[in-house]
Amino acid sequence: xxxxxxxxxxxxxxxxxxxxxxxxxxxxxxxxxxxxxxxxxxxxxxxxxxxxxxxxxxxxxxxxxxxxxxxxxxxxxxxxxxxxxxxxxxxxxxxxxxxxxxxxxxxxxxxxxxxxxxxxxxxxxxxxxxxxxxxxxxxxxxxxxxxxxxxxxxxxxxxxxxxxxxxxxxxxxxxxxxxxxxxxxxxxxxxxxxxxxxxxxxxxxxxxxxxxxxxxxxxxxxxxxxxxxxxxxxxxxxxxxxxxxxxxxxxxxxxxxxxxxxxxxxxxxxxxxxxxxxxxxxxxxxxxxxxxxxxxxxxxxxxxxxxxxxxxxxxxxxxxxxxx
Numbered sequence: 001x002x003x004x005x006x007x008x009x010x011x012x013x014x015x016x017x018x019x020x021x022x023x024x025x026x027x028x029x030x031x032x033x034x035x036x037x038x039x040x041x042x043x044x045x046x047x048x049x050x051x052x053x054x055x056x057x058x059x060x061x062x063x064x065x066x067x068x069x070x071x072x073x074x075x076x077x078x079x080x081x082x083x084x085x086x087x088x089x090x091x092x093x094x095x096x097x098x099x100x101x102x103x104x105x106x107x108x109x110x111x112x113x114x115x116x117x118x119x120x121x122x123x124x125x126x127x128x129x130x131x132x133x134x135x136x137x138x139x140x141x142x143x144x145x146x147x148x149x150x151x152x153x154x155x156x157x158x159x160x161x162x163x164x165x166x167x168x169x170x171x172x173x174x175x176x177x178x179x180x181x182x183x184x185x186x187x188x189x190x191x192x193x194x195x196x197x198x199x200x201x202x203x204x205x206x207x208x209x210x211x212x213x214x215x216x217x218x219x220x221x222x223x224x225x226x227x228x229x230x231x232x233x234x235x236x237x238x239x240x241x242x243x244x245x246x247x248x249x250x251x252x253x254x255x256x257x258x259x260x261x262x263x264x265x266x267x268x269x270x271x272x273x274x275x276x277x278x279x280x281x282x283x284x285x286x287x288x289x290x291x292x293x294x295x296x297x298x299x300x301x302x303x304x305x306x307x308x309x310x311x312x313x314x315x316x317x318x319x320x321x322x323x324x
Contacts, residue, residue: 004095004305006055007058024071029101030072030105032067032100036065036114036115037324038063040152043308044311061094062089063093069081069105078102086118095301124155125275126152126264127152144200145213146221148171154294156213160213162184167186168200168209170224191220196220196224197227217238218242236262
C-alpha cells in the first residue's frame with residue numbers, strides 16, 4: 001500500500017510517499033481502507049519531533065481518519081467488514097490503510113461524506129471536551145476563542161454558541177473573522193490590529209471573559225489571561241504560535257481563576273466511555289444540522305506535504321483534508 005512516511009524529523013518537504021506492507025489488525029483492532037484523513041496542527045509538530053510524544057522512526061503521520069472497515073481482529077464485536085466509519089489513530093492516517101483500536105472507531109452517519117467525517121472527531125472532540133468537561137461552560141457565560149478560524153477554534157465557536165454562551169472570536173484577518181461570524185460568533189477581535197486585552201474588557205463591560213479557549217499560545221496567552229474575569233477558566237489547548245508562554249502565576253491568585261489543561265487524545269484513551277458519550281452527542285448535533293465542519297481544501301495523498309505546508313503558513317480556515 002502507499003503511505004506518507006516520515007523517515008527523519010524535519011519539514012513537510014522531507015516526507016516521502018512509499019510502498020509499505022499492509023498492516024494487520026491485532027486483538028480488538030480494525031483495519032480501515034481509508035478514504036480521507038483530516039490534517040490537524042499537531043501533525044505539523046509530530047513530523048518535526050516537536051510534539052508531546054515522538055514516534056519511533058520511520059512512521060506514517062495522520063490521525064483523523066474516515067473509510068471502510070476492511071478487516072477485524074479478535075474480540076471485535078461492534079464493527080464488521082464493510083462498515084463505513086470514522087475515528088482516530090495516534091499515527092498512520094496518511095496512507096491507503098490504517099489499523100485502529102476498535103474503541104476509537106465510530107459508524108458514520110448516513111450521508112456523511114468522507115472528507116467531513118475526517119474533519120469531525122478531533123476538532124469537535126477536543127473542543128467539546130474542553131468546553132464541557134474542563135471549563136464546565138454554562139449558558140449565558142462569555143467565551144473568548146483565540147485562533148478562532150482554525151479547525152479546533154471554529155469548532156469551539158460553533159459549540160460555544162450551541163451551548164448557550166456569548167462567543168467572542170479572535171483571529172488575525174478580516175476574512176477569518178467573517179467566517180467566525182458565519183459560525184455563530186457574537187463579536188470578533190482582530191488581534192493583529194486591536195489590543196486583545198483591552199477589547200475583551202471593553203466587550204465584557206470590564207467584567208472579563210468567563211472562559212478563554214487558547215490553541216495559539218505565544219504572546220496572546222498572557223493578554224487573554226489578564227482579560228479573564230473572576231473565577232474564569234483559561235483553557236490551554238495548544239501552541240500554534242510556536243512559543244509556549246511563561247505565565248505569571250500571581251494572575252490566577254488575583255482573579256481566583258484557573259488555568260486548565262486540555263489533552264483530548266489522552267482523555268479519549270484513558271476514559272473511552274466518557275469519550276463515546278461525548279462523540280454520540282456530537283454526532284446527534286451533526287445529524288440535526290447543528291454542526292457543520294468547514295472544509296478549506298482537500299489534497300490527494302501524494303500532495304500531503306503541500307497541505308501540511310499550507311497549515312504551517314497559517315492560511316487555513318477550518319479544515320484541510322487528504323483524500324485517498
